[in-house]
Amino acid sequence: MFRGLLLRILFFKYWCSHRKLTYRGWSVIYAFPKSLIKIGDKTSLYSSFSSNMLGLYQRCIIVARYGGKIEIGENCGISGSTIYAWNSIKIGDYTRVGANCKIIDNDFHPVELEHRHKALNEEYARRAPIEIGDDCFIGMNSVILKGTKLGNNVIVGAGSVVHGSFPDNCIIAGNPAKIIKMLDE
Numbered sequence: 054m055f056r057g058l059l060l061r062i063l064f065f066k067y068w069c070s071h072r073k074l075t076y077r078g079w080s081v082i083y084a085f086p087k088s089l090i091k092i093g094d095k096t097s098l099y100s101s102f103s104s105n106m107l108g109l110y111q112r113c114i115i116v117a118r119y120g121g122k123i124e125i126g127e128n129c130g131i132s133g134s135t136i137y138a139w140n141s142i143k144i145g146d147y148t149r150v151g152a153n154c155k156i157i158d159n160d161f162h163p164v165e166l167e168h169r170h171k172a173l174n175e176e177y178a179r180r181a182p183i184e185i186g187d188d189c190f191i192g193m194n195s196v197i198l199k200g201t202k203l204g205n206n207v208i209v210g211a212g213s214v215v216h217g218s219f220p221d222n223c224i225i226a227g228n229p230a231k232i233i234k235m236l237d238e
């Protein structure tokens with residue numbers, strides 16, 4: 054009962070397309086004013102230590118801020134990862150986000166020194182939308198940076214740092230991530 058109540062409080066600030074989500078452990082989901090989070094049916098959020106025996110360093114944290122928008126499709130699975138939007142992050146259906154990933158569509162701090170000194174983060178931190186297609190599989194401990202576009206069925210190797218655009222049906226890996234293999238359709 055308490056869990057249900059807390060979930061309602063967490064849900065209060067965001068709109069969920071359908072409430073048929075699976076939670077393992079507590080996730081942090083928060084849309085600031087004028088921001089939006091949508092999560093599709095049958096998506097699972099794994100946040101408790103025992104929900105993924107790879108060892109999660111954190112809970113799922115899904116935050117939209119400064120008018121940011123997050124849309125996560127149906128039948129996705131997200132394990133102990135952060136998805137943080139100031140602009141827009143779209144994730145397609147059946148995409149898996151492995152343990153301890155970060156998907157961030159902004160730099161949080163400006164590149165220019167004078168703006169950093171004045172902490173003008175909202176005004177000057179760079180941001181660009183992220184699009185991740187259907188059926189992607191993002192390996193554990195990966196970082197997906199602003200402006201990234203992944204097609205459908207893109208596999209991201211564990212521990213990758215991803216920036217740029219990648220076509221459908223490929224495996225990318227490394228820092229910075231490059232295509233290491235094309236997959237048969």
Ligand SMILES: CC(C)(COP(=O)(O)OP(=O)(O)OC[C@H]1O[C@@H](n2cnc3c(N)ncnc32)[C@H](O)[C@@H]1OP(=O)(O)O)[C@@H](O)C(=O)NCCC(=O)NCCS
Pocket residue numbers: 107132150151152191192193194208209210211212213224225226227233234
């Ligand atoms: C990306 C991945 C799926 C590729 O598997 P694969 O197709 O069997 O690829 P291979 O093992 O044959 O490796 C192919 C090449 O890519 C390289 N490679 C594979 N994974 C890599 C990674 N994460 N980072 C950098 N290079 C990688 C290999 O070194 C190899 O290079 P080489 O051809 O020069 O020897 C796999 O390596 C991986 O990272 N899996 C992620 C597992 C994971 O995080 N699961 C989620 C748990 S929550």
